[in-house]
Amino acid sequence: MKRRSLLSLAALSGLSAAVGACSAGPRTPSADVAGFTNQLRIPPLARPEAGVDGSKRFALELRAGGRSRFLPGKTTETWGINGAYLGPTVRAARGDRVRMAVTNRLPESSTLHWHGMRLPARMDGGPHQMIEPGATWAPEWTIEQPAATSWFHPHPHERTARHVYRGLAGLFLIDDPDGPRLPGDYGVDDVPLIIQDKQFDGDGQFSGNVDGGTFGLLGDTILVNGTYLPAFQAQTESVRFRLLNASNARVYRVGFADRRSFQVVGSDAGLLERPVTVDRVKISPGERAEIVVRFAAGETAVLDSRGEPAEQANDIEEGDFVLLKIVAGAALKPSPEVPAALGGTAPEPPPAGARVRRFVLSGSEINDRDMDMSRIDEVVPAGALEIWELDNTTYAHNFHIHEVAFRVLEVNGQPPPAYQAGPKDTVFVPKLAKVRLAVRFGRHTDPLTPYMYHCHLLRHEDKGMMGQFVIVEPGTESRVPRTLAGHRHHN
Structure with missing residues (x-):
């Protein structure tokens, strides 16, 4: 039996273990969770400093050398943000000006990417915004998007999987005072x-x-x-x-x-x-x-x-x-019932003649190319609503686009489940599947600083399954250089 098939408790022996049985029908709490007695840790809320201009300043520190107790009687070496493992939850509201101070105390360079945040490319925290050991990166932006659950994690090219796995991640919650x-x-x-x-x-x-x-x-x-x-x-x-x-x-x-x-x-x-x-x-x-x-x-x-x-x-x-x-x-x-209307926006159909971009996903390449830090793959006019078609020619992937919000139009010609029809930035792409997205781009323009699109299975991302796009003023697309100076090719 494979240990990966089921995490449960060997209750009769009193030992925590992973067992390989997949039971038919619903499992009962007494059979499966007798040993689930560790109080769920709630990541602490990050406490911002108030700026004189009303902004909120959050200090985040990437740390190595953490010692965490997960398993009984064992101590695990971990990385964390402001602590031994994971990070605090950053919480801010639509309309807030946030100023981040991200200090790297790791023994190697890293980044911190705001996954799901709509913000200027130079504040995005992708592989172009590296933070050297001992340095502090200070991005700032105004939150101009609806209430959402976003998160942050490192995004160093070819090393994201290792940094996230060791414990560098945290939540970034966006509230809307006018929400439901x-x-x-x-x-x-x-x-x-x-x-x-x-x-x-x-x-x-x-x-x-x-x-x-x-x-x-x-x-x-x-x-x-x-x-x-x-x-x-x-x-x-x-x-x-x-x-x-x-x-x-x-x-x-x-x-x-x-x-x-x-x-x-x-x-x-x-x-x-x-x-x-x-x-x-x-x-x-x-x-x-x-x-x-x-x-x-x-x-x-x-x-x-x-x-x-x-x-x-x-x-x-x-x-x-x-x-x-x-x-x-x-x-x-007592809790009130969930409102019948949540305030989310209705899907916006792409206009006639909308630009269609096609991306062929293979083992670790997109359109037969590995990631190149010096290459701009796509140039998009600000505010565009485009159709992106994902053609997966191999095993399962998923697909994340920085900055945008998109709607899943089809998976293999069929609409997605209703719960996946809302605004998204990451989509699962089954093996040999074709997925169509309606992608709405923001209005922060910068022809020299790219955003990423990539598989978010982190090994695939690190192997080079990633591309770069810039958002520019409409009408200037043909004048944008496709090569970024000062960046080397990575394999």
Whole structure:
């Protein structure tokens, strides 16, 4: 039996273990989560300093040398942001001016990319904004996008997988004061769930080869917010969980062991128009989903992930995992119903004659080319609404575009599930699939500083499955140089 197939508890022996059975039908809490007794860690909120101009200044420090306790009796060497592992949650509102101070205390250069944020390219934190050891990078921008769950992580070319796997990641939540009434008490009824798979050696250290195999590392042990075998105590009738797949490669289909339904209220880039009731949501690396779940007083619920049914399975191993035990209090604080209208914008159909760009995805190339830091692959006019067609000629990938919000039009000629029809920035691309996107670009122009598009399976990204685009003033596209001075080619 494969250890990767199911994380559970060998309750009869009293030992924490990964077991390889995939049971038929729903699992019961008593069978699977007796050992899920570690209180779910809630990443602390970053406390900003107030600027004289009303801006919010956040200080973030990339640190090596962390010592984290995940497994019983073991200490793991980790990296973190402002701490030993992961980072604080940055929270700001639409209209805020944010000023970041990102200091690199690592023994090597890195970056910090604001995944899902719409901002000028020179503030994006991609591989062109490297931070040398001991240096501080100070991007600033005004938040001009709707409420959303975004996140941040390093983006050094060819080393992203290693930096994220060691623990460098955190959430960036955007609020909208004029938005709908949803659970919003952070850590109580508005709860982040950063889902990551890991592999440990006998000494409790992270092991496995993030740069090997077809997809990179697929771990056999799940951490949620850096917590092993986590449990959460629900105090309210409804809880809003913000799901983030921060794994290097693994795909999750998140739901409940008892098959209860819940409401999806948001996707990567913002809230949906209206809630969508489902019993599973699928998230590949980099994707997010906001869900609202109702609980009954005194019950225990099990949040888990199940692999695709055999007839729908992809070649990337998904596996079955228990993620979180939720224990509801004997008396729960009443929660309002989710609003029927969430305020998300309706999909905007591309205009007649919209520009169509085609991207052929192969093993680790896009359009038969590896990433070249000196090459501009695409030039896009500011504010454009384009159609991007992804033609996957090989095994599973996913696709992330910096800066933009897009809508999934079709996957193999069919519309996406309703919960994936909202605004997104990352999409799963099954093996041999064709995906069409309606991509809305922003209005920050810079012909000399590129944004990225790439596979967010981090091994693929590091191997070169990435391209670059610039956003320019409409009508100037033909005058933009396609080569960036001062950047070397990377293999």
